[in-house]
Amino acid sequence: MLARIESLRPELRRSEQKVADLVLERPNAVINAPLATIAEEAGVSEPTVIRFCRAVGCSGFQDFKLHLAGSLASGAPYIYSGVSATDKPADLAAKVFDRSISTLMQVRNHLNIDAVEKAVDTLAAASRVEFYGHGASGIVAMDAQHKFFRMGIPTVAYNDPHTHGMAATILQPGSVVVAISHTGRTRDLLRSAELALEAGAKVISITACGSPLANISTIALYADVTEDTDVYTPMTSRMAHLAITDVLAVGVALKRGPELAAQLEKSKRNLQEKRLRDGTLISTKRQEG
Template sequence: MIGTPEDGERGGSTLVARIRAMLDGLRQAERRVAELVVEHPHDVASAPIAQVAAHAGVSEPTVIRFCRTMGYEGFQQFKLELTRSLAAGVPFVFEGVRPDETTADLTAKVIDRSIATLVQVRNHLNPNQLDQAIGYLAAASRIEFYGHGASGMVAMDAQHKFFRLGIPTVAYTDAHVHGMSASILPADAVVVAISHTGRSAELLDSADLARDAGARVIAITAAGSPLAEHADLTLFADVREDTDVYTPMTSRMAHLAIVDVLSVGVALRRGPELLSKLERTKGRLREKRLAR
């Protein structure tokens, strides 16, 4: 029976936090299901679909549509992921650094926050969406990475990883340049747009231009952000960021980790021929290093 409200985020569930962030963008009926999940995550994880539909005041097909909106094939897959997220989530105790912080405490807080961030990203990334993104990238004739500021650094790191996979690849951090490039992309190209907030107007414009040209757009951003609405596929990186003292760190780490997953997945997808090319590249690099 679905009972008293409980805070799913307090239980360490990043899936619940993602659903909460997406509430405003959901259709009215699906939002009722989402609100039920946010208020009673453990009960929903153990309830049959008929009971969930009844308590949300919607039909069973609406529950299934909500699950598919969240990126799952159906209710059972969503429940499995919700259960896993509730069980495996790491409670995130946010502790900001203070001006009088000792070096030891500063080190512990920064590294602990980084560890928690990576575990959160691991727990809520959707395998189906990752697999689809890897498929898009592996088949692309060209890959372009767009990002500004700290996300621009992630875009350049992604370009450094992907160009070695034998795919024409470029990173653009200037809004004028990626806007021009997006408008002339071939239809079999893929754009990866990276943004923690997903609210950069220039990035949204370039995503739209790329889609108008026929290219696919993969967004790495927060759930419920405008960028997620302008992409063909979104990989969610929902992390808490503290920009009061330093430039964004946790979101950058989350984005870098997702890029690493994508690059390894594409390398495996492209098969043994790519592995032999990578070995030749490594051999060339070894020639440039000093002997031990």
Template sequence: MNRSLFDELRVHMDQLRRSEQKVARFVLRHPEEVILMRITDLASEAQVSEPTVIRFCRAMNMAGFQEFKLKLAQMMAKGSQYAQFSVNDGESVAAFSHGIFDSTIDTLAQVRDRLDNDALGQAIAALVVANRVEFYGYGASGIVAADAQHKFFRLQIQSAAHSDPHMQTMSAATLKAGDVVVAISQTGRTRALVSSAKTAVKAGATVIGLCPSDSPLSREVTLTLPVDVQEDTEIYIPMTSRIAHLLTIDVLAVGVAKNRGPQISGQLKAIKKSLGALRVSGNGPN
């Protein structure tokens, strides 16, 4: 497999039966434990039957549980897993806090290494000459969209952020050639966002997708910046993926600033100076 086993799990998750998804989620949360388990142990922990575990392995294109454990062990040995943290009863603050940090650092390194520099360059080039830049996102991705709008506003680019489906629909319908949309999604499967992206493309805008590769959204946008993060959102809200999206936005913003030349530095200094009156005086950082 060219992709890591966890990537394969993400891709196949929606295609699995509900009982098989229980197995997949247990594997994502406890990969190191699964390597040492018998099939009866995994079935018991995931609260499914042993035949379900076998069906899960075959759905992942493997002959059986032993082959699955071998692939999982090989992936863990290479350090290529997305270390999905889990919180267990009785776990100390230090243990779960370190787990969250370690998981995030590992995932960000994976996202960094998989970003296509040519695609980043194309996205930056489109943003530099854009007449108007709109950021679309829902939920946690809506927060990322708002942060992105703030960054591009500081670069004196006409921009807006929309996390309401009606506003996104109206925005997309009024776009034209020379406008850019950045559509942000942790799953790439939000129906309203996919619809807005299609509308924006039809209107002539360039649509950049920050979303998983091979997702419905990635197939509708003009250009995809793949952010493939395996994250257990059944219990937790998106966390690591949100940080990956924020960093990717930072890369785009810095790229745009560099392309706009030295004059942008003076503009940013003027903005910072104007904010001085709003801060309490002191010797600390601004």
């Protein structure tokens, strides 16, 4: 919840940002405080506090406090340790790993399981699945396509906006688009998602809560990750997106049952034929020498 609030803060109204700042600064105090106290300390009205709760994806004030309490009790560290030019390799490695672990725990603890179940059912019943993403999200889309095509579902991954824009217009009902975006605000991706919906397809998004992409999607899976993408390429958000696509792939595989298991086993046997046995490469080199 804290990661979600920080991610959404720039998009909130100025009065709602005051509530966000109070929660981020003193989350434990907010859990035990009544609505009137929070409004007074933030310098806003009580209806503003309720609007803030809804803006971060909760149904109301009590629902928000429950989610916040769950976040603090989960044990997931909410610590951002930025790297610096003076970091030694050991410190650098620790910071990167700690941030990655923290991000995965946060996403796991706040993933909407009902939405995951709906997404798995939708993908398992799809006649065609297309994955859209740009940049680092495009790499996630390609990885997801690599998982899903082995299940016998016609799949493709596009990371070019012109290409997925054209592809979205010719989709048929029964098709599903999985749109992946850290910000959920890329215009080309939003337009392709809209075109897919107009064509009768369903759109599953993996993105930030409250983003334009999440709002127009048939099903939205939230990956609220606080990350500075202005300097470095997205790292922790990419890992969160990969983990969510793994959950979907495993869920669809289990949904499709024993028939798919036999198909995957056949694929594995084919791969084994393409691998060198132990010592084969060494003996070949010796013969050439």
